[in-house]
Amino acid sequence: MIVLSFALACAGFAGLCLGMERHYEQVFRTRRIPPARRRLGVSAGWLLLALSLLPAVLQHGWGFGLVWWAGVLHAAALLLALTLTYAPRLVLAWAAAPVPALLLAALLPSL
Amino acid sequence: MARPGAANASATQGKRPWPGAEARRVAAIVLRVLGGVGGGYGIAALSTMLLSTSLPMPKAEAVLTASMASFAIFAGAIVWAFAARSVARAWLGLAIPAALLALALLIPGWGA
Amino acid sequence: MKDGFRQSMAWLHTWSGLLVGWVLFAVFLTGTAAYLRPEISHWMRPEIAAATPGPRDAEVAVAAMQALAPNSPSWFISLPEPRDTSIRVFWRDPTAEGRGFRSAVLDAATGQPVAARDTLGGEFFYRFHFQLHYMSAFWGRWIVSICTMFMLVAIVSGIITHRRIFADFFTFRPAKGQRSWLDGHNLCAVLALPYHLMITYTGLVIFMLMTMPWGIERAYPNQRGAFNAEVFGNAPPRRPLGQPAPLVPIAPLVEQARQQWQGGALGRLQVSNPNDASATIQLIRDDAERLSYNPQSMTFSGATGALLSTRGEGGPAAETRGVMYGLHIGRFAGPLLRGLFVLAGLAGTVMVATGCVLWAVKQRQQAAKKGQPGFGTRLAEHLNVATIAGLPFAMAAFFWANRLLPQDMAQRGAWEVHVFFLAWGFCALHPLLRPRRQAWVEQFALGAAAFALLPVLNLLLTQRHLGASLVAGDWVRFWFDLGLLGCAAVLGFLAWKVARHPATASRTRVAAVPRPARATS
Numbered sequence: 001m002i003v004l005s006f007a008l009a010c011a012g013f014a015g016l017c018l019g020m021e022r023h024y025e026q027v028f029r030t031r032r033i034p035p036a037r038r039r040l041g042v043s044a045g046w047l048l049l050a051l052s053l054l055p056a057v058l059q060h061g062w063g064f065g066l067v068w069w070a071g072v073l074h075a076a077a078l079l080l081a082l083t084l085t086y087a088p089r090l091v092l093a094w095a096a097a098p099v100p101a102l103l104l105a106a107l108l109p110s111l
Numbered sequence: 112m113a114r115p116g117a118a119n120a121s122a123t124q125g126k127r128p129w130p131g132a133e134a135r136r137v138a139a140i141v142l143r144v145l146g147g148v149g150g151g152y153g154i155a156a157l158s159t160m161l162l163s164t165s166l167p168m169p170k171a172e173a174v175l176t177a178s179m180a181s182f183a184i185f186a187g188a189i190v191w192a193f194a195a196r197s198v199a200r201a202w203l204g205l206a207i208p209a210a211l212l213a214l215a216l217l218i219p220g221w222g223a
Numbered sequence: 224m225k226d227g228f229r230q231s232m233a234w235l236h237t238w239s240g241l242l243v244g245w246v247l248f249a250v251f252l253t254g255t256a257a258y259l260r261p262e263i264s265h266w267m268r269p270e271i272a273a274a275t276p277g278p279r280d281a282e283v284a285v286a287a288m289q290a291l292a293p294n295s296p297s298w299f300i301s302l303p304e305p306r307d308t309s310i311r312v313f314w315r316d317p318t319a320e321g322r323g324f325r326s327a328v329l330d331a332a333t334g335q336p337v338a339a340r341d342t343l344g345g346e347f348f349y350r351f352h353f354q355l356h357y358m359s360a361f362w363g364r365w366i367v368s369i370c371t372m373f374m375l376v377a378i379v380s381g382i383i384t385h386r387r388i389f390a391d392f393f394t395f396r397p398a399k400g401q402r403s404w405l406d407g408h409n410l411c412a413v414l415a416l417p418y419h420l421m422i423t424y425t426g427l428v429i430f431m432l433m434t435m436p437w438g439i440e441r442a443y444p445n446q447r448g449a450f451n452a453e454v455f456g457n458a459p460p461r462r463p464l465g466q467p468a469p470l471v472p473i474a475p476l477v478e479q480a481r482q483q484w485q486g487g488a489l490g491r492l493q494v495s496n497p498n499d500a501s502a503t504i505q506l507i508r509d510d511a512e513r514l515s516y517n518p519q520s521m522t523f524s525g526a527t528g529a530l531l532s533t534r535g536e537g538g539p540a541a542e543t544r545g546v547m548y549g550l551h552i553g554r555f556a557g558p559l560l561r562g563l564f565v566l567a568g569l570a571g572t573v574m575v576a577t578g579c580v581l582w583a584v585k586q587r588q589q590a591a592k593k594g595q596p597g598f599g600t601r602l603a604e605h606l607n608v609a610t611i612a613g614l615p616f617a618m619a620a621f622f623w624a625n626r627l628l629p630q631d632m633a634q635r636g637a638w639e640v641h642v643f644f645l646a647w648g649f650c651a652l653h654p655l656l657r658p659r660r661q662a663w664v665e666q667f668a669l670g671a672a673a674f675a676l677l678p679v680l681n682l683l684l685t686q687r688h689l690g691a692s693l694v695a696g697d698w699v700r701f702w703f704d705l706g707l708l709g710c711a712a713v714l715g716f717l718a719w720k721v722a723r724h725p726a727t728a729s730r731t732r733v734a735a736v737p738r739p740a741r742a743t744s
Contacts, residue, residue: 002559017393063514063546064555070417071563077414078570081393114231156437163438171453172540174438178431179544181438182424186375190383193235194228 015045147192613650
């Protein structure tokens, strides 16, 4: 479940940074973001970040869940920042991460 | 006296700073530090004392709540001491709340 | 006036951070190490075999204390847990020097004192990070608390002054000199901002009764004891009656406690006036099970076994304080969550380090335009290398001392600490003799070598080397040895990076930047 939380957070941050011109350019090589994509990126980003709280709380309850969520957010943000700098294309992989994570959560919920 | 950090602007413009300008700048900083740290700690202490005896909860709980909040108050006072547009404003902004808190502590119902 | 405001906050941020930056670095690094306190202690006592906590630990511990200190007025027993599988005991002994306590480490299976080397273990880093060393706890805690307040101001002013906190959230532009240092500093600060705020504020709260005692003074004048009793629920100490009475068996009490805590585990025992009619046995729940650090406990009469009092949840403010304390200490965290805490702690350490380096780099660039770097710049550069590169080396030296000092040496534990400070002292003097960049490279390289050779030292001097740990399933020591190699890798990487850093290139870049136009006047 924590893996799912982490994957959602990564995807959320990926969405948010793809909505910023500087980082869109790092990944897609053009500065101008089509407006629809930008809206999608930003709104999906925030939504995924919010959703990433749920698996943590489901597995650990509210108190511990919030602490886990904070830790997951920190780690995901750091990962995104480093990815953008050193391997920008990988950001797209993080954006897609919730899909395999969802599968993993269904099969091995203790993770 | 201007805020610290703004002095660099005039220094690089090539004008010869009049004697005493540097001393005034340092004095302003020292005064802000004294006000922020001394006054800030004073305000934090006074508010802790006031809240400990006036918050509507059991005494031990009130003491804990007031003490936990005090650091935010202290930090806020320090930020104010440096954010205020002049040293005079900084000190007024610290002295007035401190005086009010001290007065409130003297009121029998609250200050006991 | 907004620019003036931001400028003054930038000034405040710089000075509140810089003046105590080197102390904060040490606090952050040793504090991060303190997350691994039991693991470090376990590694530093290779004589102790890894064991699994068993249901009879409490009985073994009490029996051991009956043999060790039957006449002591207080026993404090820490039971084994997965991270530290021995029984650690303190007891009051008026004949002991210092604060009148003796301590021992006992084998969990037999209750016999383990013939482990005298060492502070992870306790040293833990205590250093909040009360320093070579000074009384009072002064150490005050100094660290003041530095923590500086840190809080630095965080708040940093947030205010950071102009593009959202736009620059993920921005990191390496290899661009001063810009990269600023980006790195911002990244470590902003990406882990909730953690930094939490750890700093909770750090202040932990010692608030010392640093901000005015509420207690006002509401409980001269009645500290009453306040403590209300908040911490400590029953007032009972005087010994002088009537001998055997201590009741502890197993049924443990069972009762576990039922009360719905299966929760026992963490500690506190026995007062054992073998006297006024004896009390306090069973304290394992603090790793709850967010709040407030201990839940049940106190029984030692002579009759009757339940005297229970401590559960306190009021909301008390629980809030307990949660704050618990969040700071992080004992509730399992391995993965603790890994996240360590990551955040390292981010904080790097944040402080990059801040100090950034200031020195900036000063030196400005000095390159105007002439000689000032004393402050050179002092900051010296302190930077002595602390940022020197402290990790000193920590490795501490581990070296643990392996090399003779077992029967007097004050061995204290001497391990002396070696730590001697190594750090060497790093403080070394930059006087070497050019700037060489000093950095050499100290990082020395640290890397020191860490890398520790597992080798293990192989040569103890039975607990990597291979043996793997075979025995002693995962704590196994991962610890790998962690030492990891530290070596990081320090080696840093040494390599600094050695490669094109110092001349940055100077030409400075010259190539056109001077700010005078036309602004």
